[in-house]
Amino acid sequence: xxxxxxxxxxRVSATNAAAEADGIRIGEALAxxxxxxxxxxxxxxxxxxxxxxxxRLALWATRYTPAVAPCDEKSGADGLFLDIAGAAxxxxxxxxxxxxxxxxxxxxxxxxxLAVAATAGAAWALARFQHATTILAAGAERAALAPLPIEAxxxxxxxxxxxxxxxxxxxxxxxxxxxxxxAARFERELLRRIDQALGRTAEPxxxxxxxxxxxxxxxxxxxxxxxxxxxxxxxxxxxxxxxALTRDGVGARTLRLALYRLDGGTQTIDIALTRPTRSAPHVxxxxxxxxxxxxxxxAETLDAGFGFEAVGLAIAATERMDxxxxxxxxxxxxxxxxxxxCAELIDGxxxxxxxHSVQRLAPVESHLPERAEMARAAxxxxxxxxxxxxxxxxxxxxxxxxxxxxxxxxxxxxxxxxFRWRGVLHAVARAQGPERITAEWWxxxxxxxxxxxxxxxxxxxRRFWLFREGLFARETAAPRWFVHGLxx
Amino acid sequence: xxxxxxxxxxxxxxxxxxxxxxRLGLDPARLILVETKNEKQALWAMEEAxxxxxxxxxxxxxxxxxxxxxxxxxxxxxxxxxxxLLLRPATIEDASAAATRWRVGAAQAARDRxxxxxxxxxxxxxxxxxxxxxxxxxxxxxxxAYRFSLAAALADPALSRGADAQSKLLRRVG
Numbered sequence: 228x229x230x231x232x233x234x235x236x237x238r239v240s241a242t243n244a245a246a247e248a249d250g251i252r253i254g255e256a257l258a259x260x261x262x263x264x265x266x267x268x269x270x271x272x273x274x275x276x277x278x279x280x281x282x283r284l285a286l287w288a289t290r291y292t293p294a295v296a297p298c299d300e301k302s303g304a305d306g307l308f309l310d311i312a313g314a315a316x317x318x319x320x321x322x323x324x325x326x327x328x329x330x331x332x333x334x335x336x337x338x339x340x341l342a343v344a345a346t347a348g349a350a351w352a353l354a355r356f357q358h359a360t361t362i363l364a365a366g367a368e369r370a371a372l373a374p375l376p377i378e379a380x381x382x383x384x385x386x387x388x389x390x391x392x393x394x395x396x397x398x399x400x401x402x403x404x405x406x407x408x409x410a411a412r413f414e415r416e417l418l419r420r421i422d423q424a425l426g427r428t429a430e431p432x433x434x435x436x437x438x439x440x441x442x443x444x445x446x447x448x449x450x451x452x453x454x455x456x457x458x459x460x461x462x463x464x465x466x467x468x469x470x471a472l473t474r475d476g477v478g479a480r481t482l483r484l485a486l487y488r489l490d491g492g493t494q495t496i497d498i499a500l501t502r503p504t505r506s507a508p509h510v511x512x513x514x515x516x517x518x519x520x521x522x523x524x525x526a527e528t529l530d531a532g533f534g535f536e537a538v539g540l541a542i543a544a545t546e547r548m549d550x551x552x553x554x555x556x557x558x559x560x561x562x563x564x565x566x567x568x569c570a571e572l573i574d575g576x577x578x579x580x581x582x583h584s585v586q587r588l589a590p591v592e593s594h595l596p597e598r599a600e601m602a603r604a605a606x607x608x609x610x611x612x613x614x615x616x617x618x619x620x621x622x623x624x625x626x627x628x629x630x631x632x633x634x635x636x637x638x639x640x641x642x643x644x645x646f647r648w649r650g651v652l653h654a655v656a657r658a659q660g661p662e663r664i665t666a667e668w669w670x671x672x673x674x675x676x677x678x679x680x681x682x683x684x685x686x687x688x689r690r691f692w693l694f695r696e697g698l699f700a701r702e703t704a705a706p707r708w709f710v711h712g713l714x715x
Numbered sequence: 716x717x718x719x720x721x722x723x724x725x726x727x728x729x730x731x732x733x734x735x736x737x738r739l740g741l742d743p744a745r746l747i748l749v750e751t752k753n754e755k756q757a758l759w760a761m762e763e764a765x766x767x768x769x770x771x772x773x774x775x776x777x778x779x780x781x782x783x784x785x786x787x788x789x790x791x792x793x794x795x796x797x798x799x800l801l802l803r804p805a806t807i808e809d810a811s812a813a814a815t816r817w818r819v820g821a822a823q824a825a826r827d828r829x830x831x832x833x834x835x836x837x838x839x840x841x842x843x844x845x846x847x848x849x850x851x852x853x854x855x856x857x858x859x860a861y862r863f864s865l866a867a868a869l870a871d872p873a874l875s876r877g878a879d880a881q882s883k884l885l886r887r888v889g
Contacts, residue, residue, distance in 0.1 A: 588733040624729035688821035
């Protein structure tokens, strides 16, 4: 059994079948429980680990339906809701689906109580308070709930205690009585829960994965483990979806490949695209590249275990995609096609090299050179650059952090004469400047000193961009020098 | 246009600066920077980009390049018909399958009468060239016209004549 601290006293928080047989009840003090039976095994409860395990199970359960919601405190703690509307027939009906689920859970060593009902509330109640697995026909909720205790309605502890004191024991008594007195006496929760259980109001569930727009799933006769096989299956799944995408005039922007392992684990591979696509080979290639990258970083390596028994491909986001207009004469649409191939190249590089490795430069309105541009994802729309100002030279290469240099100048606020940078002494042949750049004082917390930039050419013709930080005698007594960039 | 380099190269030599690229007549909005974790990935990315034949030109930098890797790149570039410009450290002299090898050095810039930089200059040496003769030139860039040209009038008349003779050769190779 498990125990957890409740307001300073260790209390029983979960029991197994043997402990229940000995009369130990959830909620009693640990000392009382110890008095009831000898050889009691006690472990500390670990809610975080329980939660993580439940999430793992919820991910696995997406093999039955993409809409799986782990119950949280709001919807009534520990358990899973599976929205099997429209998915049951794939398994040969609700009975077969439940039997399959029960058998698989039993194989993992997880005892489970299952129920199927038209509302989440009714299913919750039946799973907990009906001993046999029940499949309830729609419309029969009222009759099924009536004999159950009031706990079956997912009420808060305070409401339950009040109801018990008033003599209500069965849910049926609450359902059949007139509503007005309840509405006056209790929080809105009571009537809301009843309505939810009976299907009078809708209950929104928070699904573990956003429900996909398009989904395709394949159960395999033989489990697969090889990367090539997974990629080949993914391509076939994408080909299944393409018809629906073409019909609706959209293309996939975000994809998720879910691999269901034989032992209950789930692995997902997420892919984001620069442009919507409907091309199955392109998607397959991206998945292959992503898996190859996993081989190097081990973060997303394919961990097949005993093999995957099912593979699902979901499209989480789509975007409008117009039909390609091909030129009748030459048979190609070079402009559009070129853009698409460019997006494919960016996607391919991004999948293999990581999300921030493929970038495009965009201008930023700032005087500070290091702020004057930023790197954006290459797929984003390009921003037009302003025309360059001939009076302000800018280097071809800019260091991310300006590098300190030892500078000899004739006068402290004059141009440099000689400087040592990266251990090499450069004699300055010509210096052009200064260009004075002040810190952005309107930004919070920038008390940076003024910079004087010089374009410096050494005697070998190498051109550097140096700056002196701080105005001599006004801002600092010993200004420091930095090399900020290199000119071509 | 694609520029590919491993991240340590960006750290050592600095990142391409959009405002600086503009001054050389390149539109930064058309440049895609690819930063890879190591040189192996950089080579892979170059080959991938060449095979896709999408960019107009590919630039990149790698320090280590063995003959086999350079042959692969040469083959891919030849099939795609795209130029691949590899920037490599000046000290490296190893064998490569590249069509040409240029050595670009700094040179004193041309000055106007106030001593300000008017046209920046480079010493460009063609060291190796398939079906061509090596040579060296002094190249200058005109900031106003966004144009590279051979520096015409030099202080040393001998060098100046050399430049004239070799400009024909540049055309033939190009």
